[in-house]
Amino acid sequence: MELIIYNILGQKVRTLVNQPLEPGEHSVVWNGTDNKGRSVASGIYFYRMKAGNYSETQKMVLKK
Incomplete structure (x- = not known):
């Protein structure tokens, strides 16, 4: 499974999961x-x- 976060420009920000x-x-x-x-x-x-x-x-909003 692979779970990756991208910013609004489509740039990879973070790879959270990359393993079976x-x-x-x-x-x-x-x-x-x-x-x-x-x-x-x-x-x-x-x-x-x-x-x-x-x-x-899917889209998400990060609020700090």
Whole structure:
């Protein structure tokens, strides 16, 4: 499974998950930092989840 956060410009901000997972329910918490550990600004972000042939992209708002 792959779970990646993108900014409004489509740039990759953070990879939260990039490994095989067993089928079932999972939860992930994003602490509002990028891949280098720097805090990102409040605003609109997108997350993309891919698992096998399934892919979904959703919008979210980060408020600090």
